[in-house]
Amino acid sequence: MSSHTETSAPSTIGSDVVGMRENTSPVFGQRMLQHFDFDPSCRNLNHGSFGASPREIRKKLCWFQDLAEARPDQFIRYEAPDILNESREAVAKLLNAPTDTVVLVPNATVGVNTVLRNIDWNDDEKDEILYFSTIYGACGNTIDYLVDSSHSRISAREVRLTYPLEDEEVIAALKDAIEASTKSGKRARLCLFDTISSLPSVRLPFEQITKICRETGILSLIDGAQGVGMIDIDLKGLDPDFFVSNCHKWLFVPRSCAVLYVPERNQAMIKSSLPTSHGYIPKSGKRFNPLPKHNGSNFVNNFQFVGTLDTSAYLCVKDTIEWRHRVLGGEAKIIEYIQTLAREGGKKTASILGTWVLDNKSNSMSKCATTNVALPLGPEDSIRASGWMMETMMSDYKTFIPLFRHNDRLWARISAQVYLDIQDFEWAGHILLELCDRVKRGEDRNV
Incomplete structure (x- = not known):
């Protein structure tokens, strides 16, 4: 397939903004606005909510959309799956994870919902979800919905955080919650926690929380909505049970795109995408899948085509990571x-x-x-x-x-x-x- 013509990278002129050394840095700061399409009368001081994408990458997005319009069957059925695999490979490399442990979903909330709605909750009414009081509202509502609709099979326990707190105090609060769950006759089954919480927007000791979960047999679900592109993330070293991070925020991928990581040991738990689509394998046996290109992994197949949605943003991940390296000097x-x-x-x-x-x-x-x-x-x-x-x-x-x-x-x-x-x-x-x-x-x- 022919490739999109990339615009040439601007020359790099040093900047001493906020103490950055002139001879080692690209031109960060207001001159970098030349790459974005913000209204010049406005200042975007809220990148953390909706993100933004460089003009060059948005042109690539439109190019993919034009291909889908020009020859829908050829592009969607035969070409897009290969480009999607390249995007998965690129973001997997960035996160230090095997390619077939990552798939792309619309946003972090969808990723969190996908995991929580796929868990087989026990019928003994002991399963409990732990979460921190600074949880993102939509994810908190998801837990509420699961509890409300479970007919007492699932309960939830909030870990209260009032900042400022040292990391040790956050960990102590989590351990207290785990102990309280056990004493009340419950089973802490899963803990949902952030890399960077939304409001207040602070970094949690997510590495230590993941370790505590692993040591206590609790599934760790990391909401890294504010994650990739903002902080270093090494999934091999971190080894969570589930991880999701928006790519359309700090990584500059066009809206809407997020990466969902599920290690091979847990992929059998994720039986369905959200919504369920052609990749689902029912107990009665496989139904006909009209899409010709399949992966060797059932997990990856589940998320390759989830209804007729505009997933052009997914196809831009590789190009965006390359742009960040070429124009901005790398992560x-x-x-x-x-x-x-x-x-x-x-x-x-x-x-x-x-x-x-x-x-x-x-x-x-x-x-x-x-x-x-x-x-x-x-x-x-x-x-x-x-x-x-x-x-x-x-x-x-x-x-x-x-x-x-x-x-x-x-x-x-x-x-x-x-x-x-x-x-x-x-x-x-x-x-x-x-x-x-x-x-x-x-x-x-x-x-």
Whole structure:
């Protein structure tokens, strides 16, 4: 098949933004905006919610879509499966995992649902799902649905986290929950936990949590929605039971695309994709599969074609990883820049607001590309004002910063990315300060 004509990579000119050495770094910061299609009147300080994809990769996305329109049967039946395998191979290599342990799904929520809905829960009403109080809302709702619809077969136990906490305190809270589950006559069957939680956006000690699960015979399901492209992930070393991570966020793959990892030892548990499609093997025997290209792995076949959906984004994974290497210098440089910018940018924003960044003494919570900055508002103001502030950010300042309450205080979550620099965090500090002053003047009450 003919290949898409790639645009030439821009010349790399050094940058000293946030202390990055001029002779070793690509041009990170606002000049990197040339590769994206953001409205020039807006600032994207919320990469963590929906991600963004470079123009060059989005052109490749459209190219795949055009091929599907030009010759649907030839492309969808015979060509796309091979390109999909190349994408799986590329992301598997990035995550240090065997290719046939990874498949692609629309997003992390679908991945979490796929695992939870495939588990054979026991009939003795002892199975319990452990999760942390900072769980992503959709995943929390999935657990609630399973509990509500299980007719008492499944229960759930929350591990309460109130930050700041050291990693040891998080682990201690998990161990207490496991012990409490046993004492109550339950069986901790599975633990669902994040790499980087959403709100507040902090790094959990997911490596240690995975180890505790393995030692106690609990299935580990890692929600790495904020994961690949933001932090280093080594699945061979980590060895979780299940792992899912969005590719359309920090990795720059177009929406919507996520990687679902299931080691070979657990693949028999995942009997069906979500929704069930041609790859499912019923107990009565295989039905006719109209798609001609199959893999040797039943697990991979299950996810190769899940109904007629636009999966063009899946086909862009390999090209996106190559683009990150060619244009941005590779994963190590990207991660170093965005994590450094989040740390230094958070300090800058907090200094303007006269507040602080949410972190612990060891700084382990902030080893990621997001920062959480306290707002200078009292509890009464923050309860009333957050919705108005977020809407006003869009209408008056042409930006969006998620605001959330934690530990009786209102916080702002700001994302660092290669197209941002320290000036963006300074600007964010000033508009947040102005919004807080407007709240104190009662403007939010006049709506």
